Amino acid sequence: MFASGSAGHSPLREGIKMIFMCTSMYWEALPFIKQLNLKRDFKSHKFEIFKNEEIILIITGIGKVKAAVAVTYLFSKYEPEDSDLFMNIGVCGTKNRNIAIGTAFFCNKIIENDTKRTFYPDMLFKHTFEETSVETCSLVINKEDIELEGQLADMEASGIYQAASVFLQPHQISFIKVVSDYLNVEKLSKDKVSELIEDKTVQIISWMNEVKLGFSYERNILSQKEQEILNRVIKNLKLSYTMGMQFKQMVTYYKLQYGDFTDLISMYIDAECGSKNEGKRYFAEIKQKLV
Amino acid sequence: MKGRDILQKLNKNLFNPCFSHIYIEKKALNHPNTKKILEHFREAEIIEINHYKDVFSRSNQNYSLQKNSLKLILAVKKEKLIYNGAQVCEDFGNIHFYYTSTMMNCIYDCEYCYLQGMYTTANIVIFVNIEDFFSEVENLLREHSVYLCISYDTDILAFENVIGYGRKWIDFAKKHENLKIEIRTKSANFKAIEDIDAQENVILAWTLSPDKVIKDYENRTPSLKERLLSINRAINKGWKVRLCFDPILYIKGWKENYKDLIETTFTELPGEKIYDVSIGVFRVPKDYLKIMRKQRFNSVILNYPFETVNGVCSYAEQLSENMISYVYEITKKYMPEEKIYI
Numbered sequence: 255m256f257a258s259g260s261a262g263h264s265p266l267r268e269g270i271k272m273i274f275m276c277t278s279m280y281w282e283a284l285p286f287i288k289q290l291n292l293k294r295d296f297k298s299h300k301f302e303i304f305k306n307e308e309i310i311l312i313i314t315g316i317g318k319v320k321a322a323v324a325v326t327y328l329f330s331k332y333e334p335e336d337s338d339l340f341m342n343i344g345v346c347g348t349k350n351r352n353i354a355i356g357t358a359f360f361c362n363k364i365i366e367n368d369t370k371r372t373f374y375p376d377m378l379f380k381h382t383f384e385e386t387s388v389e390t391c392s393l394v395i396n397k398e399d400i401e402l403e404g405q406l407a408d409m410e411a412s413g414i415y416q417a418a419s420v421f422l423q424p425h426q427i428s429f430i431k432v433v434s435d436y437l438n439v440e441k442l443s444k445d446k447v448s449e450l451i452e453d454k455t456v457q458i459i460s461w462m463n464e465v466k467l468g469f470s471y472e473r474n475i476l477s478q479k480e481q482e483i484l485n486r487v488i489k490n491l492k493l494s495y496t497m498g499m500q501f502k503q504m505v506t507y508y509k510l511q512y513g514d515f516t517d518l519i520s521m522y523i524d525a526e527c528g529s530k531n532e533g534k535r536y537f538a539e540i541k542q543k544l545v
Numbered sequence: 546m547k548g549r550d551i552l553q554k555l556n557k558n559l560f561n562p563c564f565s566h567i568y569i570e571k572k573a574l575n576h577p578n579t580k581k582i583l584e585h586f587r588e589a590e591i592i593e594i595n596h597y598k599d600v601f602s603r604s605n606q607n608y609s610l611q612k613n614s615l616k617l618i619l620a621v622k623k624e625k626l627i628y629n630g631a632q633v634c635e636d637f638g639n640i641h642f643y644y645t646s647t648m649m650n651c652i653y654d655c656e657y658c659y660l661q662g663m664y665t666t667a668n669i670v671i672f673v674n675i676e677d678f679f680s681e682v683e684n685l686l687r688e689h690s691v692y693l694c695i696s697y698d699t700d701i702l703a704f705e706n707v708i709g710y711g712r713k714w715i716d717f718a719k720k721h722e723n724l725k726i727e728i729r730t731k732s733a734n735f736k737a738i739e740d741i742d743a744q745e746n747v748i749l750a751w752t753l754s755p756d757k758v759i760k761d762y763e764n765r766t767p768s769l770k771e772r773l774l775s776i777n778r779a780i781n782k783g784w785k786v787r788l789c790f791d792p793i794l795y796i797k798g799w800k801e802n803y804k805d806l807i808e809t810t811f812t813e814l815p816g817e818k819i820y821d822v823s824i825g826v827f828r829v830p831k832d833y834l835k836i837m838r839k840q841r842f843n844s845v846i847l848n849y850p851f852e853t854v855n856g857v858c859s860y861a862e863q864l865s866e867n868m869i870s871y872v873y874e875i876t877k878k879y880m881p882e883e884k885i886y887i
Contacts, residue, residue, distance in 0.1 A: 336607075362566065363592050374592070374600050376607075377566050378614045379559055385590050423607045468556030473842050503850045510845040511797070545850055 272332070273462055274340040275311040276325060277451075278410050281444045282344045283313055285452035289459060301327055308466075318366075318390050318413025325417035333421075336473055339465060340418055340427050343458060345434035345447050346388060346408040347395070353405070353433055358454045361429035363387035365404045366412035373415040376425035379469075381461050388431055396437050406431050430458055475506050480516075487522045491533035501537065504544040518543050560614040563652070566590045568600045568618045568668075578673035578708065579619050585707050586617070594618075601649075601666050608840040611667035612654045612764075622672040626681045630694065635823050635886050637787075639692030639725065643685070647672050647710055648699035653731060654764035657792060657846045660698060662833025669699070671708055679717050682724065690723035702730035702749075705737035712738055718747050727787065731763065733771035735779045743783035748820060750787035751776050753810060755802035758794055762846055769806070773813040780818045788814075790876070791825035793868050794846055795860055803872050811879035821884040824872050828859040 277283040283304065286292065292304035292311055301324045302313040310332055314324035334340065346359075360383040364373040367389050377385070389404025390412035400407075411429055418427045432450050435442050476484070484505060488498040508515045519540060527533040567589045573579050574593070583589075594600055597620035630642030649670040650660055661667070672678070685691050695701060695714050705711045711728055715738065718726050729750040754762075756769050767775075779786055788810065793803060827846070829837070831853050838847050851858040859865055869887055876885055 362590065363594075372595060372599055374568070374594075374603065376603075376611065377561060377590075377616070378610060380561050387592075419603075419605065423605045423610075424603055425607060425610060465559060468559035475843060475848075500850060503848065507845065507848045507850055510843060510848055 271308070271466055272334065272338045273309045273466065274328060274332070274334060274338060275309065276314050276321070276328070276340075276342050276414060277311070277344050278314050278316050278321060279344070279444075279447065280313055281447040282451050283311055284448045285455040286311060286343070286459075289455050298331070303328070314410060314414070316409055318392065318410050320413075321410035322413035322417040325414050326420070329418070329421040334426070336423070336426075337469060338422070338426060339462070340422055341458075341462070342411060342414045342429045343451065344408060344410065344431060345442075345450055346406040346431040347435045347437040347439065348406050348433050349402060349437060350405060351436055355433055355435070356450055356453060358383050358430055358432045358457065359386045359388075359406060360384070361386065361388045361406070361411065361431055363404070364411045364415050364429065365389040367391040367400075367402070367407075370403075371412070373412060373419075374424065375415065375427045375429065376423070378425040379465050382457060383430065383461075388429065394439060406433065407437065430454070475509060476502075480505075480509075483516065483519070483523060487519060487525075490525050490527060491522060491536050492527050492530050493533055493537060494530075497534075497537055501540065504541060508544045515544070557613065563615040564589055564617050565614065566592060566616045568592050568594045568597070568616060570594055570597055570618075570620045573619045573621045573673050576619075576621070576673040578671075578675065582617070582619060582671065582673070582708055589617075596620075597670055601664070601668065601670055603665065606666045608661045608664075608667045615650075615652065616668040618668055618670045619673055620670055621674045622677070623674075626678045627685065627693070630692075634694070634697070635825070636692070637821065637823070637886055641685075641689050642692050642694075644694040644697045645678055645682075646698045647675050647678055647695065647714075648701060648704065648708075650698070651700045652703050653700060653766045655731075655766070656762040656764070656841060656844050657794065657827060659829045659833050659837070661840050662829060662835070662837040663698070669704075671704075671710075675710060675713055682717070683721070686721055686723055690725070692725045692727075694727045694729065696727070696729045700730050700732060701728060702734050702737065703732035705732075705734055709737075712741060715741055715744055715747050718744055722746065729789070731766045731772065733767035733775040735775040739778065739782065743785075745785075748785045748787050749776075749779050750789055752789045752791065753806060754794075755806040757798075757802050758796065761796075762794070769809065773810065776814060780814065785820040786814075786818070787820050788822045789825075790872055791823050792827035793825065793872055794827055795849060795864065795868065796846075799868065800871060803868075804875055807872065807875045807879070816879035819880060819884070821886060822876055822880050823886045824869055824876065825887070826860055826865045826868050828857050831856050831858050834858045 287304050290306060290309055292306055295303040295305055304311045312324050312328045314321040360381050362377050362385045386405040388406040388408055388411050389402050390408055395407060432454055434450050484502055488501060493501060505515055522536060564586050567586055569591060571593055597618050600618055627643050627645045630636055630644055636642040650664060650667060701711050714726055718724050725746045727748045727750050731752045751772055759766055759769060776786055841847055852861045
C-alpha cells in the first residue's frame with residue numbers, strides 16, 4: 255500500500271507500476287508528501303519532485319504552460335508505461351455557491367477558456383467522488399468579468415491534459431479538484447489550501463490503491479530472453495528484415511496457441527548458414543513446424 | 546503456461562458499468578431520439594460535447610479496456626451518410642450496393658472484430674438524426690434501386706430495445722419497394738421486432754459461429770442455441786433469413802467445430818426456408834490488423850501469421866480454399882448451390 259512508502263532509494267522502474275501525480279503548488283502537495291512519506295529528488299533542478307518506490311509527484315507551478323512543461327519534463331525523465339496512472343490534484347474555484355467549499359470532484363471534461371477546446375479523460379474506473387467539468391483560465395479570475403462554461407475553474411488542467419496525452423492513454427489521466435473558493439482567491443491562505451486537500455487525502459489515496467491493485471498488464475508476449483534467442487536465429491539464418499518479422503509473428507502465434515516454443519527452434523540457435531538460400535530452406539522448415 | 550494466460554490482471558469490479566457516461570452533442574440534446582435513449586439510462590452522467598469526434602477520435606485510446614466500460618455518444622451526422630459497399634463484403638448479386646451506419650461500434654466484444662482496427666475507440670455512437678439518413682436514401686432511390694446494409698459497423702438489433710432503429714428502418718423499407726435492406730446481427734433479439742409483419746424487401750442476416758468460437762472469442766454474444774431459436778421465430782413469422790458462416794476462423798479442431806455448427810444449424814432450422822447463406826474466412830485490411838494486434842496483443846486469432854494479398858490479410862490461399870470448400874461441401878447438403886455465396 256502507498257501509505258507505507260519508504261525512503262525511495264531503490265530503482266524506480268523495475269516492473270513496479272507507478273503512480274504519477276502533479277500539483278501546481280507545494281501546499282497542495284504537502285498532505286501527500288507527509289502521508290505517503292515522499293522524499294525530495296534533489297537530482298531534479300528544474301521542478302520540485304518528491305517520490306517513493308511507487309509514486310512520483312511533481313510540483314508544476316501555476317498556469318497551464320508551466321504545468322504542460324512540468325508534465326513533459328516528468329514523463330521525459332521517467333518514461334511511463336501502459337499500466338501506470340497519472341493524476342492532477344489541486345484546489346479550484348467555482349461560481350456556483352450551491353457547491354460547498356471542500357467538495358472534491360473528479361473531472362470528466364476540461365474546457366480551455368482561451369480556445370474553448372475541450373478534452374475528455376476516459377472515465378473507465380469507478381470512484382467515490384462527484385463528477386463535473388473544469389475550465390482552465392490563463393489568468394486569475396474573479397466572478398465579475400468572465401463567463402464560464404465549466405462548473406469549476408482552475409489554471410492548469412487543459413495544459414496538463416494536453417501534455418500528458420502525448421505520453422499516456424486517456425484512461426490513465428485523472429483530475430481531482432477540491433473547491434477552495436467562489437472565485438475570490440485573495441482570501442485563500444497556504445494553510446487553508448493544505449487543509450482542504452488534506453481532508454481528501456485518504457479518499458484519494460484509497461482510490462489510487464484500489465486502481466493500482468486491480469489493474470495491471472504486461473504487453474510483451476515474448477520475454478527478453480526469448481527475443482534474444484529469436485534475434486540470434488534470424489542472424490544465423492541470414493533472414494531478411496521481412497522474413498525476420500514473419501518469423502517473430504509465427505513464434506508469437508505459436509507461444510499464444512501452444513506455449514513454449516524453444517524446443518522447436520533449438521536446433522537453429524547455433525546453426526550457421528553459408529548462404530541466404532540455405533537460410534530460406536531453414537525458414538521454410540521452421541514455418542512448417544510453427545504454423 | 547500459454548502466453549495469453551500470464552499477461553493481464555484486471556479486476557472487473559474496478560470498472561464503471563457500461564453507459565455510466567453519455568456524451569451528447571449540443572445539437573443533439575433536444576432531438577426526440579436523444580430523449581428516448583436517455584430514458585433507458587437515468588443514472589448516467591451526462592456530458593455535453595461540441596462534436597462527437599472530440600470524444601470518439603481522441604488519440605491513443607485503449608479499445609480493449611474500453612470494452613469493460615463502454616460509453617455512449619449521441620450525435621447528429623450531417624456529412625456523408627451513405628457509403629458504397631466495400632469490396633471485401635459480399636454484394637449477393639446486387640448492383641447498387643451501399644451501406645450506412647446510423648450507429649458505430651457494438652455492445653459485443655468479439656476478439657477478431659475489424660471495428661477495433663477501423664475506429665479509435667470502442668465507445669458507441671448513435672446518430673440520432675435517422676431522418677436525414679432516410680432522406681439521403683430517398684435521393685438515391687430516385688435514381689435507381691438500392692441494396693443497403695444497415696448493420697455492418699454495429700449490431701442494430703442488439704441495441705433495438707434502446708433505440709429501435711431496426712424497426713424504423715423496416716418501416717422505411719416498407720414505404721420503398723425498390724429498396725432492399727439487410728440487418729445483420731449476432732443477437733438473439735428477434736423478439737424486439739416480432740410484432741412487425743415480415744417485409745419482402747428486408748433480409749435479417751445472422752452471423753453464426755461454433756459454440757467454441759462464441760465462448761472463446763465472441764464475448765457477451767448469445768449462444769448458438771439462442772441465436773437459432775431467434776432465427777426460427779423469424780422464419781416462422783415469414784422473414785427472409787440469411788445465414789453467415791463468416792468469418793470462419795482457423796482454430797484448433799476447426800473442422801469438427803464448423804461441421805457441428807452447420808449440422809446443428811440445419812437440424813434446428815428448415816433449410817428450404819433459408820433465403821441464402823454466405824461463407825467466408827477471416828480477412829481484414831492490413832492497416833486494420835496492425836492496429837488490432839496492438840489493441841489485442843495477446844489474441845491468438847489475430848496473431849496468426851496471415852498472408853497479405855492486395856492489402857488484405859487472410860489465411861494462406863490453400864488454407865482459405867480448404868476451409869471454404871469444407872464448409873461449402875457440408876452446407877451444400879442442406880442448401881441449393883445457387884443460394885450459397887462465397
